[in-house]
Amino acid sequence: MTEPPRSAADRTATSTARDRLRAVVAPTDRTETLPVSTAVSRPLAEPVVARRAVPAFDQAARDGFAVRAPDTADASAEAPVELAVATVSTDAADAVPAAAVEPGTAVPVEAGAQLPEGADAVAGPEAVHGVADPDTTDDALTVSRPVDPEVGVRRVGADVVADETVRPSGHRLRPSDPALCTAVGRTRVEVVQRPAVGIVPTGGAVTSGDPRPGESVETNGTTVAEFAERFGAKVTYRDPVEPAPHALRAAVERDLTKDLLVTVGGTGPGESDRIRDVVADLGEVEVDGVALEPGGTTALSVVRERPVLSIPGDPVAAFVATTQFVAPAVARLAGREPPAPVTVDADLATDVVSESGLTSVVPVAFEDDDESGAETERTARLVADEPLSTLARADGWVVVPTDRERVPAGETVSVERWEASV
Incomplete structure (x- = not known):
């Protein structure tokens, strides 16, 4: 079994990994005709041309x-x-x-x-x-x-004249657009289909139902699914797959019809972490580990011309990998740019230590945060690393760049509020 890279020098820089991801992911070009009332947020594949004047x-x-x-x-x-x-x-x-x-x-x-x-x-x-x-x-x-x-x-035609292009091709329909389209006689529009994303959780001790003794409830895949849907994807979420090579191979091949396949878990050095080897046997590995912590065992492959992202199974690492790689990939497939992060300045309550050469993502919570949203001075403290509750207790994260090994207490940092960024 291939061991994942351990040192920063052996991993691909995060920016380079994103560039390679962008190179293998292309915007979806399939189209479909929908009632305009259900097409909000979709990009138009054809312009909307008025069939009648408004007023008529x-x-x-x-x-x-x-x-x-x-x-x-x-x-x-x-x-x-x-x-x-x-x-x-x-x-x-x-x-x-x-x-x-x-x-x-x-x-x-x-x-x-x-x-x-x-x-x-x-x-x-x-x-x-x-x-x-x-x-x-x-x-x-x-x-x-x-x-x-x-x-x-x-x-007649003071608002819209007949045969006028009221919305160009590529325009992403807004909530106000159905009224305009209906008024000019266009109740159905040609839009770009939502990209199809398959999500395959892996692991022998996880379940999507009620856990039996020794099992854990699968949550990472549902988080990935939520992000993918927010960025415009049509998601197929699969039940967890046993880590046996034949089962993993069948699961990967089943979803190669999708525009993007995301496997969750099985990227570490353990004996049951075999997804990397299975994917490598089926296609070409483009990125084998990234200089990111947590989330460093993320891999990018291309199997039969389909991009495959393999992200870690640890909840925080999976969340980081989802925001850094899955969300941008889905956004590109959907023909949109990821929204700019929403950030808030805060003073660090304690030192933050990072490994040189790695981009570290550190969850933090605000002390005495003003729920009213008023501009107040904030202090950010580190959140204890727990398997799942870290994400629930954190307000955002601080990104430590590769050229820093320590950010001292008292320094003003930019806290990315991930829930507000999506």
């Missing part, structure tokens, strides 16, 4: 009275103009006005309604006197000030 008819932009602007040109408070109010249909289902605006007349309209024929303006409350509202049944109204042409009117 000349319409009133406000409640009031549709008028001919020239009829009001001489209106003033001292000499108001009187207009006859035409009778309109009272059927709420009738979207088309039943009356046209003849010279010397006005028609009550509501915002969004079709502008009656002959009208070129809508007189609002500021210009009309003697009328309580547009639903009046009075025979006449007085206009005390001129109403300019096109005031209170939205013409």
